[in-house]
Amino acid sequence: AREGFIRKTKTVCTYCGVGCSFDVWTRDRHILKVEPGPGPANGVSTCVKGKFAWDYVNSGERLTTPLIRDGERFREATWDEATALIARRFTDLRAAHGPDALGFIASSKCTNEEAYLVQKLARQVIGTNNVDNCSRYCQSPATMGLWRTVGYGGDSGTIHDIELARLVITVGSNAAESHPVLATRVKRAHKRRGQGLVVVDLREHELARRADVFLRPRAGTDFVWLSAVTKYILDAGLAAHDFLQDRVNGLDEYRASLTAFTLEYAEAVTGLRAPDLRALAHRIVDASDGRAPGGVCILWAMGVTQQVGGSETSAAISNLLLVTGNYGRPGMGAYPLRGHNNVQGASDFGAMPDRLPGYQQVSDPDVRAKFSVAWDCEIRPEAGLNNTTMVAAALDGTLKALYLSGEEMGLTDANADHVARAHEALEFFVVQDVFFTHTARYADVVLPASPSLEKDGTFTNTERRIQRLHAALPPLGDSLPDWMILQRVANALGAGWTYTHPADIMHEAASLTPLFAGVTYDRLDGYRSLVWPVNADGTDTPLLYTERFNFPDGRARLYPAQYLPRVEAPDAQYDLHLNSGRMLEHFHEGNMTFRVPGIAAQVPDAFVEVHPDLARERGVEDGAYVRLVSRHGAVRLRALVTDRVAPGELYVPMNARRAEDAVNRLTGAQADAATCTPAYKDTAVRLEVL
Numbered sequence: 046a047r048e049g050f051i052r053k054t055k056t057v058c059t060y061c062g063v064g065c066s067f068d069v070w071t072r073d074r075h076i077l078k079v080e081p082g083p084g085p086a087n088g089v090s091t092c093v094k095g096k097f098a099w100d101y102v103n104s105g106e107r108l109t110t111p112l113i114r115d116g117e118r119f120r121e122a123t124w125d126e127a128t129a130l131i132a133r134r135f136t137d138l139r140a141a142h143g144p145d146a147l148g149f150i151a152s153s154k155c156t157n158e159e160a161y162l163v164q165k166l167a168r169q170v171i172g173t174n175n176v177d178n179c180s181r182y183c184q185s186p187a188t189m190g191l192w193r194t195v196g197y198g199g200d201s202g203t204i205h206d207i208e209l210a211r212l213v214i215t216v217g218s219n220a221a222e223s224h225p226v227l228a229t230r231v232k233r234a235h236k237r238r239g240q241g242l243v244v245v246d247l248r249e250h251e252l253a254r255r256a257d258v259f260l261r262p263r264a265g266t267d268f269v270w271l272s273a274v275t276k277y278i279l280d281a282g283l284a285a286h287d288f289l290q291d292r293v294n295g296l297d298e299y300r301a302s303l304t305a306f307t308l309e310y311a312e313a314v315t316g317l318r319a320p321d322l323r324a325l326a327h328r329i330v331d332a333s334d335g336r337a338p339g340g341v342c343i344l345w346a347m348g349v350t351q352q353v354g355g356s357e358t359s360a361a362i363s364n365l366l367l368v369t370g371n372y373g374r375p376g377m378g379a380y381p382l383r384g385h386n387n388v389q390g391a392s393d394f395g396a397m398p399d400r401l402p403g404y405q406q407v408s409d410p411d412v413r414a415k416f417s418v419a420w421d422c423e424i425r426p427e428a429g430l431n432n433t434t435m436v437a438a439a440l441d442g443t444l445k446a447l448y449l450s451g452e453e454m455g456l457t458d459a460n461a462d463h464v465a466r467a468h469e470a471l472e473f474f475v476v477q478d479v480f481f482t483h484t485a486r487y488a489d490v491v492l493p494a495s496p497s498l499e500k501d502g503t504f505t506n507t508e509r510r511i512q513r514l515h516a517a518l519p520p521l522g523d524s525l526p527d528w529m530i531l532q533r534v535a536n537a538l539g540a541g542w543t544y545t546h547p548a549d550i551m552h553e554a555a556s557l558t559p560l561f562a563g564v565t566y567d568r569l570d571g572y573r574s575l576v577w578p579v580n581a582d583g584t585d586t587p588l589l590y591t592e593r594f595n596f597p598d599g600r601a602r603l604y605p606a607q608y609l610p611r612v613e614a615p616d617a618q619y620d621l622h623l624n625s626g627r628m629l630e631h632f633h634e635g636n637m638t639f640r641v642p643g644i645a646a647q648v649p650d651a652f653v654e655v656h657p658d659l660a661r662e663r664g665v666e667d668g669a670y671v672r673l674v675s676r677h678g679a680v681r682l683r684a685l686v687t688d689r690v691a692p693g694e695l696y697v698p699m700n701a702r703r704a705e706d707a708v709n710r711l712t713g714a715q716a717d718a719a720t721c722t723p724a725y726k727d728t729a730v731r732l733e734v735l
């Protein structure tokens with residue numbers, strides 16, 4: 046575009062899994078306005094972040110040139126110098142210690158095409174399956190729960206299906222702040238159509254206050270009430286018997302595993318009253334009777350997944366939906382709400398230690414043979430390290446080098462001091478990001494990347510919907526879109542990649558991945574989108590499981606119940622449960638949105654929510670500083686006295702202006718047993734008045 050001209054560019058918001066589409070109006074580098082277009086996920090809506098939180102792209106703190114460590118400082122370098130250093134160090138470390146001494150972490154802030162290239166760099170160029178992405182920190186347990194029961198790891202329908210439901214249940218999700226436009230659609234359906242709304246959460250947030258029923262169980266006990274409600278439905282003869290008979294395996298074994306989960310047991314463990322759970326069971330059954338369109342949609346997020354039993358509880362949600370026949374028709378199903386826009390896509394496109402793009406398993410010899418031929422390399426059959434085990438491997442000295450793209454790992458991973466020690470232990474550490482992050486302080490090379498407004502590509506939202514984004518601005522300074530950086534690094538290592546545009550990358554990925562067989566940029570033009578699986582003829586699949594579940598026999602599988610209680614139950618020394626989550630105004634750790642003056646003025650820092658009774662008991666003044674101390678660290682925050690939290694609970698947003706006060710200084714090493722997702726929500730602290 047000629048200088049001074051006004052441009053309108055269609056892009057997709059990266060700030061949450063709703064994946065709102067909009068036009069960005071720019072003149073030169075100035076963002077004039079954000080105008081929602083006819084996006085399939087958002088219609089003509091956005092939230093405050095999507096509308097106003099983009100000025101960070103012109104921040105004077107942006108990285109604009111590669112940096113190389115020089116003793117205790119960093120010096121500016123050329124791209125050739127930086128990539129040559131990376132190639133030399135990676136080559137030396139691989140020669141000395143083997144390819145599994147290197148690890149790669151992709152970002153869900155980046156595009157599908159970029160996730161594809163990170164895993165290709167790891168597998169083809171280096172020869173390791175040590176590759177993962179930041180869904181390991183949030184939604185891997187939800188994916189595991191769905192893989193165990195219905196076969197695909199994504200939402201079973203679209204946001205439109207959530208609107209069509211007769212009953213929406215949210216569990217461990219503060220959707221009004223974490224997925225604002227989706228929550229608006231739920232609120233609208235509740236108000237205008239009389240859609241039932243049940244909210245189960247530790248905090249009485251906005252959606253909880255609007256719900257027909259708000260249930261506040263004890264922390265970490267969702268598995269118990271879900272299993273008890275399911276058992277009650279089965280025992281009372283209220284299950285969807287024809288559905289179970291025709292489409293589901295494993296009923297007898299599952300039923301036997303529920304023996305202990307009576308409503309009375311659930312009341313004792315969760316604190317929810319047995320009559321309330323019985324009423325919930327009947328509410329679910331009434332909304333599932335099949336006589337009217339729609340059924341039950343269950344939405345869940347990190348309150349469920351970031352627990353030691355996150356995968357078990359996610360499977361319990363899916364079990365409940367199966368027992369009541371809530372899969373396969375419009376207006377029903379399972380909806381794990383993805384955090385960033387591209388949490389779904391980063392895994393879809395293969396940035397996982399055991400799966401190639403489209404969830405094709407590295408253990409499958411036919412899959413390996415296909416990729417080996419296409420990439421002219423050997424694909425290893427063993428699963429690699431994930432984010433969590435990479436930290437452990439760095440500390441025990443087996444992981445020597447890490448390539449981290451678009452992830453403030455030092456603040457968003459749990460147990461921050463432990464992670465810092467792992468970063469210090471690495472022999473070579475590459476960080477690729479938009480800003481010089483807290484994590485970058487430990488790097489040997491820092492590469493300047495472009496944010497979403499400066500790049501082309503695709504994102505996949507929480508609905509499995511693939512959408513195009515177009516570059517509204519040129520890269521700032523010498524920064525580059527991540528796919529270009531990855532290609533430079535790969536080619537410095539001798540790969541010979543020749544991608545000229547992200548469309549080339551998508552074309553290659555689609556040719557190797559049945560899930561995306563019909564995905565082309567032509568079919569994604571403008572506001573068009575595709576919901577995977579996408580057939581070769583371009584037909585897509587907004588609603589899964591209409592005829593078959595994704596297992597060889599086409600039948601779903603009930604997964605036996607196993608309750609994994611919390612590890613850090615409060616005790617005399619650490620007497621309060623600490624919960625954490627997102628804020629409406631800020632994105633993730635806050636590196637971007639704290640640099641947007643309007644947003645930062647509105648919400649300048651993190652805080653800790655304290656119930657009025659607890660505040661009175663401990664002498665905590667609203668707005669005063671307090672110290673929170675856990676077994677793993679301490680932070681200093683201002684107290685916000687509010688009855689949103691229960692008396693024995695504290696709540697801290699994950700977004701902090703100062704790294705010293707990040708909530709993950711308090712969280713520990715406990716993790717979901719099946720996926721290694723940190724159990725952020727399983728943290729006990731004490732509160733000290735300053």
Ligand code: SF4
Binds near residue numbers: 058059062094095
């Ligand atoms: Fe939409 Fe989420 Fe972005 Fe808000 S943060 S505009 S709801 S995608």
